[in-house]
Amino acid sequence: MCAHVVVAEDDEKQAELARRYLEREGHSVVVVGDGRAALDEVRRQPPELLVLDVMMPTVDGLDVCRILRRESDLPVLMLTARSTEDDLLLGLDLGADDYMTKPYSPRELVARVRTLLRRSQRNRPPDDPVLRVGALRVDPARHEVSSDGRQVDCTPGEFALLHAMAAQPGRVFTREQLLGHLHGFDRYITNRTVDVHVMNLRKKIEPNPRRPSRLITVYGVGYKLTDAGDGSDRAR
Template identity: 45%
Template sequence: MPRVLVVDDEPQIRTVLRGYLEADGYEVAEVADGAAALAALRADPADLVLLDVMMPGIDGLEVLRQLRTFSDAYVILVTARAEEVDKLIGLAVGADDYITKPFSPREVAARVRAVLRRDRAVRAGDDAPLVFEGLSIDRLGREIGVNGSTVMLSSLEFDLLAALAAAPGRVFSRVQLLEQVWGYEFYGDERVVDVHVRSLRARLGDDAADPHLIATVRGVGYKFIGRPA
């Protein structure tokens, strides 16, 4: 049974979301602040975190930054700030999706289902390791090695890299990547792909100006250009 952690300083929001998610069959835990969230996730990892951005003390973005040092759990940011830059910052830090307040609890439940269904779809595919010069992708263990060192990726970054690397040389449009990695129920726009590719390149040490792993195909999308080992 997938486990979801709801992090929000408003008790009413936590109660409503917990009710909808438990009705969908998820195990749900809840905490009221960022420090409690980090402690809870270290003690009992979650599959997905619904994370409020605006909280007293440690805010949601800082929680996300720290979380990404030890966990690849899916994270959906819940924010009252509608500015596009805030959403893109959250995605660049390692969020998988975002929801803007006020929101419908049904929409939140639908987003959670879509994200967790994506994980099942990826794991149901070919599990054989992918090995290239300077890069190894263990799809079964969901581990990435770069020049012999383990690199921590978010679940979505891992899925994005695995999708590209499974078909070297194939050009994927942003829409195709949204469909294959994010799933048909993704609610955002195509720019989210660019944000995650930038983050992925940074973690892999791949220079966008002179890439050796992920190349941009101008006006179309991206392709994997890593050389087989």
């Protein structure tokens, strides 16, 4: 079973050893050296599994695991030099699927990865359906958006809002409800965050961003995504 694996490890020798053994098993491997880079890489190109060291700069592995668990069910194998029961339980409580203490055998690492991948394949639900709202197409599995047949590049936060609204077209979402979909995607969230994302999305998906016909403001309430079929449902 070959898979795309991200190894987040700041010890270069350990990272290189893990990479070599996993590639020998047939996996494609991306190595990153800190927690922030791990989050960015997982969001940029979601892997089938993350090998995650606990002690890392910028953002430690425990925080990385905590953040990712709010976003996905990505299998996580944690590595740590800590070996107490409390440390192990904390990692598992935060959502790690397995835990290895250093020093470890690279052959055991490969075996643990193989087991986790096999388990995740058995438990994986069908891919999310592609969502279509008028000329807008949102593909959660591929993290892709198109408008009028044209590919649209969205930030993770923009995609999270668009996905939420496309799943329930015509529903009015308050700003507070939309903010709830941004946790884990936007590092700094303020009351203006939703408005900024909406403004940027309109530039990307509206035929005329100055007269939006798809992403509509419902004054005093929030926003909704509509099928712009006849263009009659417009913001004033």
